[in-house]
Amino acid sequence: MANRRITKAERERVDKILTLLDEYYTTEYKCYLNHETPWQLLIATILSAQCTDERVNLVTKDLFKKYKTLEDFAGADLKELEKDIHSTGFYHNKAKNIIECAKTLVTEYGGVVPKEIDKLTGLAGVGRKTANVIRGNIYHEPSIVVDTHVKRISGKLGFTKAEDPEKIEFELMDLLPKDHWILYNLQIIAHGRSICTARNPKCTECFLYDLCKWKGKS
Ligand code: SF4
Structure with missing residues (x-):
């Protein structure tokens, strides 16, 4: 470009x-957002929009205990998830996107977070910044966040x-x-x-x- x-x-x-x-x-290489799996990092990064990493880490500490799998997020109740992530801000959109994103990962990608930029940016709530966080941290593909x-x-x-x-x-x-x-x-x-x-x-x-x-x- x-x-x-x-x-x-x-x-x-x-x-x-x-x-x-x-x-x-x-x-x-280190990641400022706590996570144990690629999909957890994806969700943490969606939550990090307009929010500090510290706040996201506080929220995901409990969130990933409550929603243990991608299927849990895919089947989450929207209002309940909104409450769970409320303190990260923009919680209406974030909750909607997280549920949609989890559904797509489960139904179209067998629960595996893709590494291709066009597939990542095709997921709800995922722009180039979030996609590059995944590509760099999970797949070690040269990318600039x-x-x-x-x-x-x-x-x-x-x-x-x-x-x-x-x-x-x-x-x-x-x-x-x-x-x-x-x-x-x-x-x-x-x-x-x-x-x-x-x-x-x-x-x-x-x-x-x-x-x-x-x-x-x-
Ligand atoms: S990078 Fe430039 S603007 Fe930033 S603190 Fe250093 S001198 Fe100042």
Whole structure:
């Protein structure tokens, strides 16, 4: 989709940023949403829209004890499930989508979460972000998850000027080496939580200060 021209200097700047991210944060794959099975991660990711991972983990702790299988979710009572996930917000849509998604997984995929992006995005409540969480975490397929941290910080770093998450994803795929696609999201989440916070980025303490293109850095 993007295929933009990237200069040698820009490539070097990107490489330096990635090297520093590797040094300061994890180079191991980890998932911030607790789960024991692929379908649990899918449901947790649907719940994580407009909600913190901490809140989702609190909710799924009880939810996955109550609904032990995909069939349990497929046969769930809508109103009851809405109550169960109420505190994650947008619970009407999330409950409806979770039930629909579980039904499709059971009837069309034999209970197995697919790995193909078009099959994943064909499931109720699953967009590219959720699909890429599954592809990266479950199947280790190089994929870039564009969440709120990746969107905000990629813009500040000058990696993209786009606002649309899908456009950002494709621009990042052009810019970043494939072996960093999964890691980039994990490292940027860590950076966004600790230093480059949404409200008050600590630019003067940031190890990326000299490489960052944000005009507002002080
Ligand atoms: S210099 Fe500031 S804006 Fe740039 S990455 Fe660091 S904290 Fe974020």
